[in-house]
Amino acid sequence: MSEQTFGDATLASFAATLRFDDIPAAVVERTLDLYADWVGSALAGKGARPVEAIERFAQAMGPTLDSGAPGSAEVVMSGRASSPLFAALVNGAASHFAEQDDVHNGSVFHPAAVVFPAALALAQAHQASGREFIAACVAGYEVGIRVGEFLGRSHYKVFHTTGTAGTLAAAAAAGRLLGLDATQMLHAFGSAGTQAAGLWEFLRDAADSKQLHTGKAAANGLSAAWLAREGLTGARRILTGAQGLAAGMSQDAVAARLTDRLGERWALAETSFKYHASCRHTHPAADALQQAMRAHGLSADDIQAVTAHVHQGAIDVLGAVDVPQSVHQAKFSMGTVLGLIAVRGRADVNAFADAWRDAPVQAFRERVTMALDPEVDAAYPARWLGRVTLRTRDGRQLAGRVDVPKGDPDNTLSRDEIASKATALARFTGAADDAEVARMLTRIWGLAQAPAMTWLREAAA
Amino acid sequence: MSEQTFGDATLASFAATLRFDDIPAAVVERTLDLYADWVGSALAGKGARPVEAIERFAQAMGPTLDSGAPGSAEVVMSGRASSPLFAALVNGAASHFAEQDDVHNGSVFHPAAVVFPAALALAQAHQASGREFIAACVAGYEVGIRVGEFLGRSHYKVFHTTGTAGTLAAAAAAGRLLGLDATQMLHAFGSAGTQAAGLWEFLRDAADSKQLHTGKAAANGLSAAWLAREGLTGARRILTGAQGLAAGMSQDAVAARLTDRLGERWALAETSFKYHASCRHTHPAADALQQAMRAHGLSADDIQAVTAHVHQGAIDVLGAVDVPQSVHQAKFSMGTVLGLIAVRGRADVNAFADAWRDAPVQAFRERVTMALDPEVDAAYPARWLGRVTLRTRDGRQLAGRVDVPKGDPDNTLSRDEIASKATALARFTGAADDAEVARMLTRIWGLAQAPAMTWLREAAA
Incomplete structure (x- = not known):
């Protein structure tokens, strides 16, 4: 059977082969807006009890490296450098804490909190270009949103889609940055999907799992892609197979949603910013x-x-x-x-x-x-x-x-409004002052021309 | 509602409070036999393609530490030292590769491959006594087997129970070694259960996910326990709640199985050794x-x-x-x-x-x-x-x-047979010679008297 004949493979192939030049300019610019918006949320996790617990875990279990050195990646809220795995873990947890990160309404999925942590970590570690980073993030959004739509409402009743679909989204972004080919990307999807997890039960106790879900989705997706590059194989039909994700965790999955207008419909551009900090x-x-x-x-x-x-x-x-x-x-x-x-x-x-x-x-x-x-x-x-x-x-x-x-696509934020929101979030936690955020954002909006991803924190640049 | 009135809490309390002196001597001895048997399987992962890929990942993302230093833990097949997270990950993956690790028939669950990696890593890092290690391992077996039985046959049709229930088993063992109280252990269960994953879909392609499942179950369970000690909270009813593990991933869960004769029935002693290396x-x-x-x-x-x-x-x-x-x-x-x-x-x-x-x-x-x-x-x-x-x-x-x-409990292996099997597995991969395995086993069978867990590899002792 051709790899093109089932949704898992078509989606993996899309993620592996998406080129920067294929992405419309407006989508590129919106990607940078979403990234800038995410940075504010990542800074806003500083000092939050669950996020700091996860950061202590990262410090205990992972390496502490020299900031900006090849192979290292940035924990945005603290400026600490670690391996990409732990940067993705902490940044994923941090950026979902303030509940100000973006949301895709149709898939009930928060792409930024899982895609950017995985992509940023590998882009920094491998000193990828700005364009490679952007293409990887777009791949992550397009994959994650479609997987969320595919898994459907029945899935969302019990599972935190940002944790489950988010693992695939992170794998797509990470895999794109690692240069996986379509076959390797499908293996990455297999390893990501078989790790996909996240239950809503924590809501009943107002427990801290929400940040764990996004942190682990980012870290597990990154792991899946990294392992695929090292030759670890995964199920080819982890989404649609008889013992795959939908078989186990959805009752209303629709396979066609996985490949809905790939390359024509840019789901990333449907994503909403959260503007006010209220309900x-x-x-x-x-x-x-x-x-x-x-x-x-x-x-x-x-x-x-x-x-x-x-x-x-x-x-x-x-x-x-x-x-x-x-x-x-x-x-x-x-x-x-x-x-x-x-x-x-x-x-x-x-x-x-x-x-x-x-x-x-x-x-x-x-x-x-x-x-x-x-x-x-x-x-x-x-x-x-x-x-x-x-x-x-x-x-x-x-x-x-x-x-x-x-904040919705038809009434989206201006760059001034995005900057204002990010600045407010950083100021709120004291993670960065207004001038530092302003300089971060200037660099972010110039990323399409950046030969290599710089660090957000200047001390490390 | 009292914490004693639902299975999740009763099981967590049991795991947190189990004392070495509560465990019958025969169960202690069987625990050591199962541990000795597991060491053979952990050595047998050396050189296996998927396991070596995971070990390269661990080397890239985790620290490489001095062997035997406080805070470090042993990757058994290589003798390398890393943080407990990565030792648990690699040992979990390694020990399920040769398909010679133990199995509990009733729960269709392989306890050794998830419990010992988590317990050994933390026992070494914290230099726990042999008795603490043993009590933690027993807690892990008792919890994991009951969670597997609870999730039932419908779960096993789609999910690899060793990956899912295994995350709880590893959390119980790790939490016991970290000295979690009953409330913290329940939080650890919450964080473990919301990470529980592992789909059978990989079987269709003979893909490598089996080792990923055991490695991640051990690592994620360890993480959940460690984070609970740091104050991260989790769902109290992650197993039985309306949006918990059984609600999302089982159709025939029976809550009573979670607490079946806790402290009287020793499910660990029902575990079978795999003797011959054939079907x-x-x-x-x-x-x-x-x-x-x-x-x-x-x-x-x-x-x-x-x-x-x-x-x-x-x-x-x-x-x-x-x-x-x-x-x-x-x-x-x-x-x-x-x-x-x-x-x-x-x-x-x-x-x-x-x-x-x-x-x-x-x-x-x-x-x-x-x-x-x-x-x-x-x-x-x-x-x-x-x-x-x-x-x-x-x-x-x-x-x-x-x-x-x-190998079944009523026709179990003698210590000579266990030694013979472990020696054969180590010899097969060249991970350790016969004399080194013999010395490892001698130390293992004396663990109940050991003031601190020694390393299996002598170079690090």
């Missing part, structure tokens, strides 16, 4: 308020009252939080989120940390109500419509509306 | 022939013809191999196996490698036939009865019979 159900109204305030040149003090017109799900999730008692609860308080937007102009991690209890924000919160809106509710969940009405102190009735939440 | 379907007849030859003082030349009275499955699997063309096929040739028993006195790895094509063995092979036996067939698979009849050159009709295959 996703507050985002449409936050965007709509911001739209209205900008359109009418309003300040917080100009506003007498706000009504957020929402879908039922928003009321179900957010309704319980009236007066938040913690910063975490504040992220589920519509009034607080709109208060931060109105008073501080943003609802990012620092705004929450600094100001969620400030008097003006609390006062604004008391002027916010939610109301179920039939149009908004009917459109949900396919579309997340943002609708607010507000009354100004001078008696005007105004409306704000946004049809696509900020 | 398991040849073992009963090989044992029966050996019994008859010993009882009657026969040599190969005394025997004119042998009939092996077998179950249908043996004919189905072995019938195809008439004149074997490779050493692998020779292991599925009843005539060759009985020929090696008759001519060489054993059918171990070296007998196969050296003599499967020798003229006397080939000549004996031609004098062997198989016949379906109603009694043997009816007893199978609950009992594997060994029955042969033979005609001597001097005209006698003799019978040989064994009711329990050599």
